[in-house]
Amino acid sequence: xxxxxxxxxxxxxxxxxxxxxxxxxxxxxxxxxxxxxxxxxxxxxxxxxxxxxxxxxxxxxxxxxxxxxxxxxxxxxxxxxxxxxxxxxxxxxxxxxxxxxxxxxxxxxxxxxxxxxxxxxxxxxxxxx
Amino acid sequence: xxxxxxxxxxxxxxxxxxxxxxxxxxxxxxxxxxxxxxxxxxxxxxxxxxxxxxxxxxxxxxxxxxxxxxxxxxxxxxxxxxxxxxxxxxxxxxxxxxxxxxxxxxxxxxxxxxxxxxxxxxxxxxxxxxxxxxxxxxxxxxxxxxxxxxxxxxxxxxxxxxxxxxxxxxx
Numbered sequence: 001x002x003x004x005x006x007x008x009x010x011x012x013x014x015x016x017x018x019x020x021x022x023x024x025x026x027x028x029x030x031x032x033x034x035x036x037x038x039x040x041x042x043x044x045x046x047x048x049x050x051x052x053x054x055x056x057x058x059x060x061x062x063x064x065x066x067x068x069x070x071x072x073x074x075x076x077x078x079x080x081x082x083x084x085x086x087x088x089x090x091x092x093x094x095x096x097x098x099x100x101x102x103x104x105x106x107x108x109x110x111x112x113x114x115x116x117x118x119x120x121x122x123x124x125x126x127x128x129x
Numbered sequence: 130x131x132x133x134x135x136x137x138x139x140x141x142x143x144x145x146x147x148x149x150x151x152x153x154x155x156x157x158x159x160x161x162x163x164x165x166x167x168x169x170x171x172x173x174x175x176x177x178x179x180x181x182x183x184x185x186x187x188x189x190x191x192x193x194x195x196x197x198x199x200x201x202x203x204x205x206x207x208x209x210x211x212x213x214x215x216x217x218x219x220x221x222x223x224x225x226x227x228x229x230x231x232x233x234x235x236x237x238x239x240x241x242x243x244x245x246x247x248x249x250x251x252x253x254x255x256x257x258x259x260x261x262x263x264x265x266x267x268x269x270x271x272x273x274x275x276x277x278x279x280x281x282x283x284x285x286x287x288x289x290x291x292x293x294x295x296x297x298x299x300x
Binding site for chain 1: 207
């Protein structure tokens with residue numbers, strides 16, 4: 001069993017959302033309508049000077065702006081884990097649903113609905129680095 | 130008539146179910162003794178599943194500094210917390226080798242970073258004394274007692290309480 005995910009970078013850490021929840025990707029300078037930095041939605045500082053991309057989600061709402069590299073990857077079920085209880089209790093990031101540990105290093109898997117919920121409601125203002 | 134103690138006599142009493150044999154062994158507990166710099170601490174052995182030596186720890190963003198990251202233990206992902214941070218001790222100098230204890234409380238499991246694992250010993254329960262009144266207030270809830278081991282004073286830690294407090298954001 002495996003799932004396809006769209007991986008990207010935020011604050012130099014790797015994140016992913018399920019590929020089935022992403023409609024398409026645009027370069028940040030293409031017109032995709034309003035865009036919200038992913039860092040602001042999950043509670044991380046925005047890293048300046050990185051190449052940005054926009055993910056358009058099937059759930060609608062504003063485009064989500066992320067840092068590259070953006071890639072489509074396959075994660076085996078054995079690589080995906082729930083957050084350990086102490087991590088789940090103390091992690092300050094919003095919308096983190098699971099953790100994957102492929103050979104390339106840890107990837108935090110986001111729940112799109114929770115992330116978009118943040119965009120629709122009270123998105124966190126990203127601190128600047 | 131004097132009854133001589135002998136193996137045969139003892140076995141005979143055992144077989145008869147006699148109550149004459151009374152164990153005078155004091156109850157003891159198995160403890161894992163660790164150190165943080167020159168300070169020594171211990172956990173109940175039943176709370177420590179194993180000692181991880183060279184396991185790489187993966188940093189996770191959005192976690193407090195006391196939460197070092199996660200480690201892959203034969204396919205299971207476990208958190209790693211820094212005991213120094215929890216006890217309010219300064220961070221360990223870079224480049225010093227250290228160990229991760231895999232601790233098990235009733236409802237959760239986590240790695241615990243310590244400087245060194247000193248020994249695993251059986252300690253008489255009677256040797257474990259109440260905490261001295263000089264113990265800092267913030268440490269008293271997570272310490273079960275104190276005993277001496279060689280030249281060292283060792284504080285016995287309550288791993289269950291440490292995990293509970295940590296999960297609740299109290300440490």
